[in-house]
Amino acid sequence: MTKHLISSADLSRAEVEDILETAASMHDLQRREVKKVPTLRGRTVINFFFEDSTRTRSSFEIAGKWMSADTINLSAKGSSTSKGESLRDTAMTVDAMAVDALVIRHHASGACHQVAQWVRCSVINAGDGTHEHPTQALLDAYTLRSRLGDLDGKHVVIVGDLTHSRVFRSNIITLKTLGARVTVVAPPTLMPSGIGAWSAADGFATSWDLDPVLDGEGEHGSVDAVMMLRVQRERMSGGYFPTAREYTVGYGLTRDRLERLVARNDDVLVLHPGPMNRGLEIAPEAADSPQSVVLDQVSAGVAVRMAVLYHLLAGEDTPAPMPASATEGAVR
Amino acid sequence: MPCPDLSAPDQSSTDRSSIPEDARDVMSEGDISRALRRIGHEILERNKGSDGLVLLGIPSRGVPLARRLAACIEEVEGTVVPVGELDITLHRDDLRRNPVRTAHRSRIPAGGIDDQVVVLVDDVLYSGRTIRAALDALSELGRPRAVRLAVLVDRGHRELPIRADHVGKNLPTSSAERVHVRVAEVDGLDVVRISGGDAR
Numbered sequence: 264m265t266k267h268l269i270s271s272a273d274l275s276r277a278e279v280e281d282i283l284e285t286a287a288s289m290h291d292l293q294r295r296e297v298k299k300v301p302t303l304r305g306r307t308v309i310n311f312f313f314e315d316s317t318r319t320r321s322s323f324e325i326a327g328k329w330m331s332a333d334t335i336n337l338s339a340k341g342s343s344t345s346k347g348e349s350l351r352d353t354a355m356t357v358d359a360m361a362v363d364a365l366v367i368r369h370h371a372s373g374a375c376h377q378v379a380q381w382v383r384c385s386v387i388n389a390g391d392g393t394h395e396h397p398t399q400a401l402l403d404a405y406t407l408r409s410r411l412g413d414l415d416g417k418h419v420v421i422v423g424d425l426t427h428s429r430v431f432r433s434n435i436i437t438l439k440t441l442g443a444r445v446t447v448v449a450p451p452t453l454m455p456s457g458i459g460a461w462s463a464a465d466g467f468a469t470s471w472d473l474d475p476v477l478d479g480e481g482e483h484g485s486v487d488a489v490m491m492l493r494v495q496r497e498r499m500s501g502g503y504f505p506t507a508r509e510y511t512v513g514y515g516l517t518r519d520r521l522e523r524l525v526a527r528n529d530d531v532l533v534l535h536p537g538p539m540n541r542g543l544e545i546a547p548e549a550a551d552s553p554q555s556v557v558l559d560q561v562s563a564g565v566a567v568r569m570a571v572l573y574h575l576l577a578g579e580d581t582p583a584p585m586p587a588s589a590t591e592g593a594v595r
Numbered sequence: 596m597p598c599p600d601l602s603a604p605d606q607s608s609t610d611r612s613s614i615p616e617d618a619r620d621v622m623s624e625g626d627i628s629r630a631l632r633r634i635g636h637e638i639l640e641r642n643k644g645s646d647g648l649v650l651l652g653i654p655s656r657g658v659p660l661a662r663r664l665a666a667c668i669e670e671v672e673g674t675v676v677p678v679g680e681l682d683i684t685l686h687r688d689d690l691r692r693n694p695v696r697t698a699h700r701s702r703i704p705a706g707g708i709d710d711q712v713v714v715l716v717d718d719v720l721y722s723g724r725t726i727r728a729a730l731d732a733l734s735e736l737g738r739p740r741a742v743r744l745a746v747l748v749d750r751g752h753r754e755l756p757i758r759a760d761h762v763g764k765n766l767p768t769s770s771a772e773r774v775h776v777r778v779a780e781v782d783g784l785d786v787v788r789i790s791g792g793d794a795r
Binding site: 281284285287288289291295296297299301302326570573574577578579 | 682684685686690691692694697698699700701712729731736737738
């Protein structure tokens with residue numbers, strides 16, 4: 264296991280399976296009266312969230328606490344970042360307090376990778392810009408596997424705002440690692456540029472039309488799960504689609520589309536990483552249907568993040584070299 | 596600065612590597628079967644029957660041993676004793692000395708362990724650290740009326756004040772020796788062998 268979790272590509276299939284197996288044992292904890300194990304006693308985990316978050320931040324905090332680590336939450340507001348401190352100085356300041364892990368969410372793609380170069384502690388990516396969100400992909404895989412079993416050959420359709428989606432980027436990698444077949448659907452304006460070469464390299468299918476994919480027409484084949492992505496209005500400066508209504512008609516999981524999906528496969532699963540824009544990308548009837556595993560995803564989130572903290576922090580210490588600036592002037 | 600490793604070498608009951616050539620047999624298939632039968636009877640005698648018994652095997656080889664004990668008890672008493680698995684990975688005190696181990700699910704019988712007599716079952720009792728971890732794991736699952744310990748082999752060299760209630764075979768060893776337990780459900784054969792140390 265690597266020291267950091269920056270990208271879903273850091274994990275081999277065996278490592279993903281180890282984490283998901285460990286997560287299953289963590290999940291059992293949640294059903295117990297005493298939801299705490301002493302495994303990470305004496306370790307300190309800092310959750311540094313430069314962007315807003317409900318579930319990722321609270322689940323990392325709960326995960327750390329249930330493993331007996333000391334967890335501290337920092338946000339950009341209320342930290343020295345608001346006084347103009349640079350990311351490097353902030354990261355090195357926190358690292359100098361001898362913490363064991365830094366969980367980072369940042370609006371800039373690549374921020375976690377960059378921080379990992381500067382600090383001695385483990386860095387866990389909790390979402391960096393439009394790049395990756397590896398623990399989300401792991402919890403999605405956990406949720407899918409707990410309902411569908413082995414994901415080899417299972418067909419997962421990811422629909423929505425692909426351009427701005429770190430969830431999609433991490434999911435593509437983890438689902439491929441686990442052998443699932445993926446089709447991604449988005450309007451041309453929300454399809455990332457260069458997706459042609461990318462999909463060819465990573466072996467996933469793309470489509471601008473949702474209905475033929477959901478109906479399993481031609482090569483698409485039957486659908487085992489549909490993952491609806493959030494339309495990220497905060498990352499859009501407008502102009503990606505004419506109206507919300509038009510987006511819903513073309514790409515929303517409406518009641519009608521859900522009924523057609525269920526008619527073909529009544530075990531089909533509906534996922535959404537949250538927060539949901541009800542009525543935009545997902546109809547309330549779909550979000551609250553028996554097919555929806557949205558709350559399972561949240562509950563898996565804690566277990567999976569416990570497993571990630573365990574795999575990164577529980578093992579033997581590998582003393583990393585002190586960063587150059589910290590050793591300057593040290594007596595040799 | 597990492598601490599020097601003062602603990603005894605890892606007694607590997609889960610070691611799947613091959614047993615060295617010079618290993619001597621100390622328990623045959625027949626010996627193991629007779630020892631388990633005796634332990635089954637001892638558990639029943641001590642508990643005055645099978646009421647309230649729960650057998651929890653410690654993975655990996657404690658689990659098939661617990662199942663066999665339950666089968667013995669069923670043969671004698673005609674009652675089915677619940678059997679579970681207790682994974683102790685998250686409670687180990689040597690996590691920071693070793694590469695990460697995957698934690699597995701514990702399987703606790705549906706009736707739980709509250710007010711039951713839990714018999715922990717493991718293959719080898721050595722330092723006692725595994726059992727310490729198991730006791731911690733148990734305390735998070737409930738409050739048993741009593742906890743007892745049954746092991747196939749007690750090889751001595753305890754590092755904690757822990758003893759077994761039921762022992763298949765007391766095996767005096769030097770700490771340089773290794774005890775290899777193989778059970779049919781995991782390894783395809785039943786045998787206990789000892790290797791290393793000075794040939795006697």
